[in-house]
Structures are given as structure tokens and as C-alpha cells.
Amino acid sequence: MSHSPNDTASSPTEPIIQEIDVVPSVVVLGGQSVKVEFHVYLTEPGVVRGRLLEPDGQGADLELEPRDDSDGATDDSAWSAVRVFRPDAPTGRWRLVVELGDEQVEQEFQVRWDRLRVPVRITTNLSSGGIELGDAIEVTGTIEREEKGVWEPFGHQVVSFAYLTFARGDSYTLDQVDADENGHFSALVEPIASGLLWAELELTTEPGPGTRSVAAHITVNDPGVGGEKAYYNGRTFKWPGDGWLRHGVNIHLRADGSDVRREATGRIAIYHSRGSAKPGQGDPGVSARVRGSQDGKGGDTGGGRYSVQTRRPARGRWWRVVYYDADNRRRNPSGWLKDTT
Structure with a gap:
């Protein structure tokens, strides 16, 4: 039995989310509000929905609109939105959640201060010592802020684990985590050479007083696995x-x-x-x-x-x-x- 070309219709290509851009990628808050742009690009025309999640998980809808192309026509494969962040917006890791049909994609971005607004401190369980190459170090700690002379938990902030090697003097970020609502955080990090390890609060554009923990001197021993x-x-x-x-x-x-x-x-x-x-x-x-x-x-x-x-x-x-x-x-x-x- 023969079939004509029209007997079998080719199914249209389903769109997928190709890229999400947040501009600027790090939102720095000072004395003025900051306009943040969100752009979503699809492989084919489609309809998307957006939602912004604050560091504590609370969310609000983000009205994404199809962008106009150079000829003034609406292009349903590119969507955009603008959100104004006030100076008192929560700092930490935000998430843009984009939905396309049953598909859901997240894009993270950080909100920081331009300078410290209150005293802060970060404490950890780090202590100097030696490990074998390949061993991980479990780091736990707490972030606090001072309000009216009282230290209280500073939750939902971003913490990086920085490492400075002795041999080359190179500095690296071994991991990055979010503190919980009580300011507690934990991570497993794995240095591959001897050096200094510390936790750093990603709160301001430049490190300030109290944003770094005491550094620990870590000696990494290479057992010479061989084989x-x-x-x-x-x-x-x-x-x-x-x-x-x-x-x-x-x-x-x-x-x-x-x-x-x-x-x-x-x-x-x-x-x-x-x-x-x-x-x-x-x-x-x-x-x-x-x-x-x-x-x-x-x-x-x-x-x-x-x-x-x-x-x-x-x-x-x-x-x-x-x-x-x-x-x-x-x-x-x-x-x-x-x-x-």
C-alpha cells in the first residue's frame, strides 16, 4: 500500500527553554532602587510564565511579555520582564522560575548590598590540621547580625568557602551554600593542596568587617596512591x-x-x-x-x-x-x- 506525502504530517517541533538572562547578574543595592531585566529565549515560539522566589522561598508572579522584533512584530520565542528592586530588598540568592508547559527551569542570581549596613559576623568549626588527599572537610557555621546591640541570626545568606594555596598563592572557591532561616550552614569541601581555608559571607561587593571567618591552616598529605x-x-x-x-x-x-x-x-x-x-x-x-x-x-x-x-x-x-x-x-x-x- 502506497502513501502520499500528505498522509503523514510532520509533527511541529516543541519549544524548549534555551537560555535565561538576568541583567545585572548580581544586583547591588545602595541608596537607590535598581531596575533588573529578565530575558527568556526559546528554541521555537511558545508561551511562558515566570515567578520570582526570594531567598526565604516566598514568591510572586513575574509578568513576562513577548518581545518585539526589529520589524515591530511580536516574537513569541523571546520574552522579557522588568522588576525594580528597592534598597530594602532581601539579600541572598534569588531564583527566577520559568514554566513552559510541563517544563520548569530555574535561574539563580544574587542580591547584595553595596556596603555593610549593620555589623555582621560568621563563625565556623574550622581548625588547623592535616588531611589525606581526597578527604573532604565538613564545615559548619553560623551567620549573625547585630541589631540594637543584640546579635541575632542572619538567615538565607550566601556563604562561599575560599581557599588560598601555599605553593602557588592561588585562591579558589571550593563551594557555595545558602544558610537556613537561623543562619546555619554546612558543606563538604575538598582541598587538593595545602593552604588556608575560610568561609566568606557573600553580602557586599567587597569583603567587609565580619564577613570572613577565621582561616584554618590545612595540610594536604598525598599518600602516593600509585597503581x-x-x-x-x-x-x-x-x-x-x-x-x-x-x-x-x-x-x-x-x-x-x-x-x-x-x-x-x-x-x-x-x-x-x-x-x-x-x-x-x-x-x-x-x-x-x-x-x-x-x-x-x-x-x-x-x-x-x-x-x-x-x-x-x-x-x-x-x-x-x-x-x-x-x-x-x-x-x-x-x-x-x-x-x-
Whole structure:
């Protein structure tokens, strides 16, 4: 039985959210209100809805409107909105939630002060000491602000964990978390060289009094694991537009002096750059929170193939993978690879 070309109609391409821009990417509040622009770009025309979430989770609808193209016609593949942030807007990590049908994507941005308005302090459990290469340090702490001579919790603020290496004098951000409503925070950070570690409150454009914790002197001992080396092949990135970036990689191990390779069965960690530039030598990058480990083994899907998902950072575009064996020993990292999706 023959079919004419009209018997089977081609289904239209469903739009997906391609990009979300917040301008400026960091909102700095001074004595005047600040106008913030939100732009959403789709692969095909569609209808989107927006909602702004404050650092404490409270939300309000954001009226996104289709933009006009150069000919004055409405373009339903590009949407925009403007929100004015008053000087007393909450500081911390805000989220723009965009809905397209059943799809939902978030874009984070920070709101800060131009200078300190009240005394603040940040305290942690950090103390100087030594660790083995590959070990993580659990950091806990509290953020407080002084109001009328009384120290009280300063909740929902952003905390970064900074590290300064002794050998090269390079400084890095190992992780970044949000404090809860009581100002408490915690994180696992992993220095890869000896140096100074401290927590820093991301509250103002420049560090001020009380925004940094006391630094701890960390000595990282390399036990010289030796043995097998990790080989990373077939790395892929997939960005379906749902707010998560898919990472795929094949990992095999080979002992020094041997031609025999075996499939990896341990776990992986993912790191990204802080900006658009490729990280330099010795830069460990920023640890990315991973989800989607299909069998609880850090993304191992069998046959040495790993598949995990991370949030796509606002500016970081370079990624690398670090393999840990079954005994949780860190192996050599992969090279940096740029996500061009």
C-alpha cells in the first residue's frame, strides 16, 4: 500500500527553554532602587510564565511579555520582564522560575548590598590540621547580625568557602551554600593542596568587617596512591533545557607499565570553572552538586560509562571529572572540556 506525502504530517517541533538572562547578574543595592531585566529565549515560539522566589522561598508572579522584533512584530520565542528592586530588598540568592508547559527551569542570581549596613559576623568549626588527599572537610557555621546591640541570626545568606594555596598563592572557591532561616550552614569541601581555608559571607561587593571567618591552616598529605591511572573518553554534554546539564563519560583504568585496561566501577565528582575562561594550571574549579546517579554509585551505569546531572552555572562553561576508586581514593582528574551546548 502506497502513501502520499500528505498522509503523514510532520509533527511541529516543541519549544524548549534555551537560555535565561538576568541583567545585572548580581544586583547591588545602595541608596537607590535598581531596575533588573529578565530575558527568556526559546528554541521555537511558545508561551511562558515566570515567578520570582526570594531567598526565604516566598514568591510572586513575574509578568513576562513577548518581545518585539526589529520589524515591530511580536516574537513569541523571546520574552522579557522588568522588576525594580528597592534598597530594602532581601539579600541572598534569588531564583527566577520559568514554566513552559510541563517544563520548569530555574535561574539563580544574587542580591547584595553595596556596603555593610549593620555589623555582621560568621563563625565556623574550622581548625588547623592535616588531611589525606581526597578527604573532604565538613564545615559548619553560623551567620549573625547585630541589631540594637543584640546579635541575632542572619538567615538565607550566601556563604562561599575560599581557599588560598601555599605553593602557588592561588585562591579558589571550593563551594557555595545558602544558610537556613537561623543562619546555619554546612558543606563538604575538598582541598587538593595545602593552604588556608575560610568561609566568606557573600553580602557586599567587597569583603567587609565580619564577613570572613577565621582561616584554618590545612595540610594536604598525598599518600602516593600509585597503581592505576584513570582514562576519560567519550565525554558528552546534553542540555535539554530543563535546568540540568547531563554529563556522560567513559572511564577505564590501567596500571603503570601494563597494556590491560579495566572498566571503572567507583564514583565520580564534577567540577566547573568560575567563568567563561578555561581554568589555569592548579585551579581545581568549583565543585558541582550532582544528581541522577542511576544506581547510587556516583553515576556508574555499567561498562565504565557514567551519567550524572548538575545545575548549569550562570557563567562557568568549562568542566572536568575526577574519579574515585572503590576505596574512595582520588585518581588523576580529566582535562578541562568546554560545554558548547
